[in-house]
Structure formats: C-alpha cells, structure tokens
Amino acid sequence: MSKLTRFEVASTTLGGQVSQFLRNYYIYFVLIAIVVFLSLTNLDRYELFERGNFLYERNIINILRVSAPILVLAGAFTLLMVSGYIDLSVGSTMGLSAVIYAMLAINGVPFLAAFAITTLCGVLLGTFNGLLVVRFKITPVIATLITLSLFKGIALLLVMDGVSAIKSMGDLKMPSWFNAYGREGVLLGLPMAFWVAVIVTITLVVLQNRSLLGKYAAATGGNPTAAKLSGINTSKVVFVLYAIVGACAALAGIARSSFMSLGDPLSGDGMELTAILVVLIGGTAFSGGEGRVLRSFVGALIIMTITLGMLTLVPAYYQTLVLGAVLLGAAASNHWISRKDHAS
Amino acid sequence: MTTQQQPPVLSIEGIIKDYPGVRAVNDVSFSVESSTVHCLIGENGAGKSTLIKMITGALLPSQGNMKINGAPYAPTSTQNARENGVATLFQELHVVDELSVLENLTLGMEQSRFGFLIKSDLEERVIQTLASIEPSINPAARVSSLSVAQKQIIEIARAASSGASVIIMDEPTASLSEREVERLFTVIRKLRSQGVTVIYISHKLDEIIALGDTVTVLRDGKHIVTKPLSEVSGRPELIDMMIGRCVFESYTPRNNLSEEVILSAKGLSNNMLKNVSFEIKKGEIVGFYGLVGAGKTEIARALFGADEVAGSIVFKGEKVGGSPKEAIAAGIALVPEERRTQGLFTNLTIRENIPVMNLRRMSNNGIFRADAELSAATHYIDQLRIATSSIEKHTEKLSGGNQQKVVLAKCLFSKASLLLLDEPTRGVDVGAKTEIYDIIRNLADEGNSVAVFSSELEEVLGICDRIFLLYTGSLESEIINGPDVDINDILNIVTGGNRGVTA
Numbered sequence: 002m003s004k005l006t007r008f009e010v011a012s013t014t015l016g017g018q019v020s021q022f023l024r025n026y027y028i029y030f031v032l033i034a035i036v037v038f039l040s041l042t043n044l045d046r047y048e049l050f051e052r053g054n055f056l057y058e059r060n061i062i063n064i065l066r067v068s069a070p071i072l073v074l075a076g077a078f079t080l081l082m083v084s085g086y087i088d089l090s091v092g093s094t095m096g097l098s099a100v101i102y103a104m105l106a107i108n109g110v111p112f113l114a115a116f117a118i119t120t121l122c123g124v125l126l127g128t129f130n131g132l133l134v135v136r137f138k139i140t141p142v143i144a145t146l147i148t149l150s151l152f153k154g155i156a157l158l159l160v161m162d163g164v165s166a167i168k169s170m171g172d173l174k175m176p177s178w179f180n181a182y183g184r185e186g187v188l189l190g191l192p193m194a195f196w197v198a199v200i201v202t203i204t205l206v207v208l209q210n211r212s213l214l215g216k217y218a219a220a221t222g223g224n225p226t227a228a229k230l231s232g233i234n235t236s237k238v239v240f241v242l243y244a245i246v247g248a249c250a251a252l253a254g255i256a257r258s259s260f261m262s263l264g265d266p267l268s269g270d271g272m273e274l275t276a277i278l279v280v281l282i283g284g285t286a287f288s289g290g291e292g293r294v295l296r297s298f299v300g301a302l303i304i305m306t307i308t309l310g311m312l313t314l315v316p317a318y319y320q321t322l323v324l325g326a327v328l329l330g331a332a333a334s335n336h337w338i339s340r341k342d343h344a345s
Numbered sequence: 346m347t348t349q350q351q352p353p354v355l356s357i358e359g360i361i362k363d364y365p366g367v368r369a370v371n372d373v374s375f376s377v378e379s380s381t382v383h384c385l386i387g388e389n390g391a392g393k394s395t396l397i398k399m400i401t402g403a404l405l406p407s408q409g410n411m412k413i414n415g416a417p418y419a420p421t422s423t424q425n426a427r428e429n430g431v432a433t434l435f436q437e438l439h440v441v442d443e444l445s446v447l448e449n450l451t452l453g454m455e456q457s458r459f460g461f462l463i464k465s466d467l468e469e470r471v472i473q474t475l476a477s478i479e480p481s482i483n484p485a486a487r488v489s490s491l492s493v494a495q496k497q498i499i500e501i502a503r504a505a506s507s508g509a510s511v512i513i514m515d516e517p518t519a520s521l522s523e524r525e526v527e528r529l530f531t532v533i534r535k536l537r538s539q540g541v542t543v544i545y546i547s548h549k550l551d552e553i554i555a556l557g558d559t560v561t562v563l564r565d566g567k568h569i570v571t572k573p574l575s576e577v578s579g580r581p582e583l584i585d586m587m588i589g590r591c592v593f594e595s596y597t598p599r600n601n602l603s604e605e606v607i608l609s610a611k612g613l614s615n616n617m618l619k620n621v622s623f624e625i626k627k628g629e630i631v632g633f634y635g636l637v638g639a640g641k642t643e644i645a646r647a648l649f650g651a652d653e654v655a656g657s658i659v660f661k662g663e664k665v666g667g668s669p670k671e672a673i674a675a676g677i678a679l680v681p682e683e684r685r686t687q688g689l690f691t692n693l694t695i696r697e698n699i700p701v702m703n704l705r706r707m708s709n710n711g712i713f714r715a716d717a718e719l720s721a722a723t724h725y726i727d728q729l730r731i732a733t734s735s736i737e738k739h740t741e742k743l744s745g746g747n748q749q750k751v752v753l754a755k756c757l758f759s760k761a762s763l764l765l766l767d768e769p770t771r772g773v774d775v776g777a778k779t780e781i782y783d784i785i786r787n788l789a790d791e792g793n794s795v796a797v798f799s800s801e802l803e804e805v806l807g808i809c810d811r812i813f814l815l816y817t818g819s820l821e822s823e824i825i826n827g828p829d830v831d832i833n834d835i836l837n838i839v840t841g842g843n844r845g846v847t848a
Binding site for chain 1: 423424427439440441442443444448452453454455457460461462503
C-alpha cells in the first residue's frame, strides 16, 4: 500500500491560486477602479453630475435608480446562462410588461394588484419560452428570437391608437404611485425599484447556493449527459429558469416604465444585449456551467457606471463602441484566466 | 469467493441480439457471482459492447432473459438499470467539471425540503465512501482540477454510494498511466471486499490476469467459456480462446511490389505517439494493427496533417503533415473512423458527396459543371458497385457498406495516390467487406498505396502486404505477411506481451 504513489493533488501552485483569486474577485476591483477613475475626473461641465464630483450622493442615487431594470434582471439571466440556455426575448417581455403595467395603473387598478398581475404575466411569457425550448425542442436562440418578435408585436397592438406609449393624457391620469416606485427614495434615498432588485438578487443568491435548482442548473449547463444520468430532470430545471427570467424581465419593465412615467412597448429594446454584456463581464461562461448571480449584479453596476460616466466624458455616439470594447476586454481576460487555470 | 448457496448476482440466459443482416449476440448464457471481478474478453466485433449495452439498458435484447439476484431484470434505460443496482462506468466521463467533488457525488440524490438543500447523513456517507476508496481526493475540490483517473474514481465512488451492487467498467484503463492503473486496481479490489461485483472489460490481458476472478470469453457473438481465472494457465490460453480458429481470408502474396518508397515518416511523437517511424512503398498495402488506444487513428491523422505531431513526414519528396489541405493537394486521402460524422455529408446526396474533396475538377473558372459531377458520380457508383436506387439518394439512408464505398469514391475522385483507411469495414456486413477488400486490392494493383488502420486481425492478415504492430503509441514490430505468420505472436505483442508483465 505505502509503496503506491498517490495521485497528484489539486493544484496548489502560486499561479493556480492567483488565477483562482482573480477569477473570484477581479470584478470588484474593476468596479472600484472605475469609481476611483470617475471620482478623480473633473465632471464640472456636465449637468448629469452635480458639484463636479462623482462621489456626490445624488450622483450615486441617480446611477442606481437608472440601473434598477438591469439589476433586477441580471441574476435570473445568469442562472439561465449557467444552465446553458439563453433568452433573447427579455427586452420584449420588458416592453410588454411595461405596457400592461401602465394600462392597469391608468385604469385605476391599485399598485399591489397591478404589480402582481404584471409579474404574473412575465411568468407566463417566460413559461411560453420554456415550452418552446423544452417541449417543442426549438433551439433557445431561435425560440426566443421568435418570442422577441411575438411579444413586441402584442405590446405594439395594445397601445395602437395613434400614440407611441401609454401615458397621462387628458382625463386619464397616471396615479402618483406609478412614478414614485422608480424615482422616490424610500430608504437611503433609493427608490422601491432598486430595493426590489436587491431583494430579488439576494433571493437568487440563496437559490443558487442553497437550493436544488441552483445546483441542478450548474449540472445541466456543465454536463447535460451526466446530469440526466444522475436522474436530474433537466427539462424541468430549464423550464423553471425561463419562468424566473420572465418574472424578472417583467419587474425590469415595471421599473423602467415607472422611471419614465409611461408604458412604452419599445422600452426594453436592446435589453438582451445589455443582459448578455453584464453576465459576461461578471464571468459567466457562454457555454454554461459557470457563473455567479452576485458577480452579474456587480457587472451590471459596472456597465451602468461606465455608460453614464461616459455620457459625461465622450460624445453619446461613442458609447456603443466603448461598450463593445469593454466586452472584448472582458472576454479576453476571461479566456486568459481560464487558460491559466487549465495550465496550472 | 464464490458462494454456492445464494443465487448469482447477475445471470444472463439465452440472450440474442439481431441487427439487420447480423446476429451480434448469439444465445449467450452465463452467470456472474457476487463479490467477484468478472472479466469479459473477446476480439473486436465479438459482441462484448452489444452485450454490455443490453445489461445496462441501452439496448433491448431480441430474445432471452436476465436476472438480478434471482429476480427478473429487463432494464429499459441506463437510469432504470441504476435503480436495479447496475451502474456503468462509460469510457467517456460523466462528471460535471464545474461542481465540487462532493456535489458531483451527491448529484441527483440530494436531500431537500421545499427545494432547498438540507444537511443530511448523505454527505457524511458519501465522504466516507470516497475516503474508503481513495482518501487523497479532497471532497471540496473542484472536479475540473482533478486528473482523468481521479474523475474516474469519483464516478466509481458515486456508483458505489448510490448502492450499486454491480459496476460495469468498459476499458477503464484506456486513458490511464501505469501508476494510475495500479491505483484503480486497488480501488476495484476494495470494492470487491465490500461486496460489490465488478464486470471488467479490457483488451489488456495482463490486466485480466492480475485482477480477475472469473473470465468469460465471447467470440463471433457466441459464448465460448466462463471459468475461474485460477484455472487459466496464462496469456496463451486466453488468446487461444479468443481466436479459436484460423479461418482468415487467405492472403495471396502480390508480386508486382515496387521498391520505390513514397512516404517515409520519422520519429512521429505527440501526446499519444512515441517516436514512430516507418516507410510505405508504391503500390503497397500496409496494415497498422493494435488494440483500442494503441495509436492507429493518431498515426492516420498525423499523416493527413489533421493533428500536430513532432517528427517528419515526407511524401513523394515533399514535406507534408502540416494541414489536411496540404495532404489532399499532395495526393493523400483519409477515410476516417467515424464515417458518419467525419467522412460523409449525410444530409447530401451520393452525387453531391463524391466530388466534394476536389470541387475544382468540377468547375470551369469557378463555374460549377453539373454534368461533370453527374458523370463522375455515375462512374464511381458503377466502379465501386454502390447499391442504391438512385444517385440522388441521401447518404444517411445507405447501408454501412455503401456509405463506406461513397467515402472511398470521394477519395478516389480526389486523385489520391495514398489512401489512409481508418477501420474501413467497421459496421459493414460480411458481403460488403469482401467487396471493399477487392476495391482496396484493385487500387493497389493500379499503383496506389493503401494504409489500413484496423483493430481486426483478420482484416490486416487478409489484405495487407506488411503489418506494423502497435502498442500504447509505439511501433513495436513490423512483419511481412505470408502463410507462416504466427498469430499468437502478433496477439502477444499487441497486448503488451513484449514489455514484460506489468501488474
């Protein structure tokens, strides 16, 4: 027995540890670096930022208010990507939810009821996606491209009569709570929409770390065959995740429409790209199996800070280009870190 | 080890499996006693894999019964087999790299309340099982940081802790180093002492002798013998039982062999190959024979430039091996082992498949000539006697033999003068086999060279002029084919007999 050589134990080399550390925490350093950069920059000339200092309370509140939609969506989107699937229809789900929510509000439905009904609609839309993917075996990208178009079409039909969005007009007035949800500070000066995003994220973090769903999502994305051979109903896992993403997209729609005081069917356009950007920055693997809810939350903060910070530093038409460059950098460093990981 | 009172843990009774035209498993009956290591051996095509697939529920037998501990057993899926206590260790690993060792071990068996994981004795039990098998693996480690051998042990531990009474291992040592093999054997012996039965399939006879309690030999789908290894005198007896007869297709020495060397490979080495050197002459059929994992496919891919390899390959005075494009241009064509996935465009028709390697020949300054394609396809269907109702038939609908002929036609059309054929008759019925051998001989007679990479001894002995014997990535020996070739000697070499006994 003692003569037998032992297997090589898991890498404990310095390189391995460094890359592990980088993989786990680099996202926080990136956020800190960006905040430091912006606070050292003179922002005097720009109306968005007050008092010429980024670290002024109002500025931070502003950024967090605007970020509420992506913050509430990022976690659920991460879990879906971890399971190896994707939802491109989140923007349309957002738009449709925004319209439904605004219609309910303008017709006198009380806040909690409107909120619950809209979220439920999101669950149904997500369930429909899940059905296409799991039951009818349509490739996720195709299935959710289909619903991207379908959902947006329904939203446009709902507003139809000559206006571009549901808003206060003539006798029909939006109730005061409609706007307050996304804008008025309730705690630490931050509005409900932000705190809902925080609560959702905490719930998803717990779900990812402590529930069967979280673990099965990782198994499904990491090695579907192994997951099935272990007796996991991977279809059910994916189905539930689509429903959760639908619900969170609806919450994002509520936050966005409340911030803008109108129910705009196009208010979620491009959200799928932002969401992908955010989870990739957060280190989620496109191939599935890998990714953390909390890191995506931080990723969302980074993207929003860069976007808004950029508004002040470069002309608006550079924004998309810069975001693309940031994503390229994130993808490259991700690749580099994982290669380091394998080499060690 | 064997206890006569209790029923055998697994008994196979008159199992038959028919495929169109082939009876892969023919009336096999034997029993596996509890707490033993039961080895299953046989040549390629003897029916081992088919039999195992039926035991694990991946295939349904055409006829016959199985029993587990005396109770009827008819698994409908691998999942179902697991529930009956039969777990399988597949050649490809089924672990989730992204999860920890512990998470992998409990995957699918977790205790939960309202969907949330709760602490249970399961984790404790699983950790103990793992510790009793292989204490050096840290349960908290991520699986992606483990070696292949360690991942394999994770799978074994999972099978053991899920309460499996029979664990089937199909060539588990194929990708392990010698040290790791020893470690695996220790694990298997531990399992046996804990009351687990292991069905062990391997080509490496030394492993069988070192590890097994009982051996079952299959040949041509039939059950030859099941007997305790203590009654087996040694390797020669096992080889005799596996071969049994000498009805090889007779090899007729070919006279018109030229001495002109058209390909010479020197010192080919990569992660699989160890300093392999050889020459191929014009008009010659050479065989590369070895077991699974001996490096046959790797040599073929290296010659074709599909894999990176150190060393030099010179073909007709030019250096090749850089890329498939270079190889095709120089006149080398590869018929890959997996013809469905690598050799054919199964979604295209016969007509569209044949010219695909040399579309330039089909075009005038970039304009595609449909008539040329049609005449080429008709020509090869005729020449190779491809049995099809129409030239427009999609290749996925053809039989294995005809598919292989289409792949051959593809290579012929590319004007290759060296054909690399990797397992050219795998999954091909006997009639088509003979036809393919005729095609190969004709090609060689016309002055082309052919290299056949095969794990079927009959095949290389039937058609090849010279045979290279491979064992775990190195070229062990070269023999000239002829009437007085010693088959036992060949089998001894390719099963590692040249190396001195390991375990």
